[in-house]
Amino acid sequence: MTGADKIAVLGAGSWGTTFAKVMADTGREITLWARRRDVAEEIAETRCNGAYLPGVRLPDSLRSTSDPRLALDGAGTVVLAVPSQTLRHNLTAWRGLLHPDATLVSLAKGVELGTLKRMSEVVVDVTGVPEDHVAVVSGPNLAKEIAEEQPTATVIACRDHDRAVALQQACTTGYFRPYTITDVIGCELGGAGKNVIALSCGMADGLGFGANTLATLMTRGLAEIGRLGAALGADPMTFAGLAGLGDLVASCSSPLSRNRTFGARLGRGETMAQAQAAVGGQVAEGVKSCSSIRELAVRHGVEMPITEVVHRVCHDGFDLHEMAGQLIGRKTKPER
Template sequence: MTTAAVFGTGSWGTAFAAVMADSGTDVRMWGRRPEVVAAINAGRNDEYLPELALSSRISATSDPEEAAAGADIVVLAVPSQTLRDNLGTWGSALPGNADVVSLMKGVELGTTKRMSEVIADAGGVDPQRVVVVSGPNLAREIAVRQPAASVVASSNAGAAQRVADACAAPYFRPYTGPDVIGTEIAGATKNVIALAVGMAEGLGMGDNSKASIITRGLAETTRLGCALGGEAVTFAGLAGVGDLIATCMSPLSRNHSFGVRLGQGMTVDEVIAVTKQTAEGVKSCTSILDLARHHGVDVPIIEQVDAMITEGKAAQDVVDALLSRPRKAETG
């Protein structure tokens, strides 16, 4: 019997815990807030996924040692920019032989490290034990058990297979692969591209405009990922174009919805005040841009989104800046 610990009780952490429970894995969740922990132990997480009745295989605790004790798999599902601090607090509780799964999609501010690198650095975890799960996985759809697929990536094929076995539910199909870099870059940058697509929608633009941003955003993502050592094929798969489409087009996507409000004229602070949350692309756009510039990769959409987020540039000015760029071959 496989036992997993999930650190984080937000939407995706809770949905993934449910997936693992439905695959026959026993799950203990760690949460910072006692009221959320109590709700999970009562079979619900109404604050994040009210539509999901939790399996009796899932329990929760506020004690990281209790959550991690004896776990074969540890799943990290905290906000990406808090990962380092969290690992500094409870990273020592992680079992030394457990596979460590990253559900997070971001690039760390300041260091420009991918989440797997932060796990290895701040958590002292052997990179051979790190596994990344990423794909078109909107939590609310998974919570109602709609079919979905995802990529389970690790440099260690055995670790990837163990995690895939632990999350292979009847409605959730995991595919294994070795490309950790490509999978993580695709997962992080698609959030920024989704902000741009949402902004276009907020400005009243139609499907031609949104499809153009998605396609050119995929080109940026692929250039950056390959420059870092990722495999081009990854960006044509579930972790790449699959996740990009879902995040850019779905009203369930936090980044898409955030971008729509920006396009309608709201400021970042105003959107946060209304939604009571910050989209991951807002937090990571600057670090992704820094990473691209460090490697000499041209990422004009990400650059313009960052200018809007950090400098308050108007959405229409972002569009004008992109349309006025020098013309070139599509493959460039």
């Protein structure tokens, strides 16, 4: 990838649109693909994406289209900004349009249901590209704050350090600072796991619990994500950084987090359908990923008690009020 290469961002939700804005602000040639034609036309005509990023003006240089062929034509970097559980389906339709040496960048934070594959593994599985052609972006990535150009940092993980650095250069702005690592496994597990823990923090908040409970859930949640990471070969230090602790704190504490908001609605007694409506119909990734992460943990013999409770509440019909104590209630033992 070179700095002059065209970049395609596939997915015009809040995070995809924001990431496209970040890269356009560096002067790169960016084309944003939207599934809905009306969204692509609105961006082209008004420089706004009112459905997903209201109140934010997008750069004049940012192009938009609903035709994936136009978006991918000549793209040396392809940013995949669709929900984790739809990535395989979408990528299957796009793979014939990809340049063979393109860097494929996943923004999705999840573990695929059924296969239990991380997003980079899904990309390799569908496209057949080498693992070192795939990068992932994770960290405290609350789209609205970044789109408003509030200072933040993130992590770009890729086995090929040179590709990570090239992508780093393509998205470094005065308000967005990316760091690079080669630990793709840890970066992805941190991003997927924090969604589940954010759900638990939202549930606790909705139940009326305070800061001590939330701090406990975040800390013990990070511990169980770290245990799974260790079992899968991640670098433990990744979870102490932006892709671990940083992303976890942002998602567990901010009302802008869809997962936290979803969990809070459940904690206040709303149904799954009511909670979904409250997040504007957008995807709270942790609702589905809690099941695949739970299965992945079982497969590797890893205890993840908070993830287990979240799964039972979201998918087995367990009453949250009855299970509230189990969010943090385990037998006493040494912390390590």
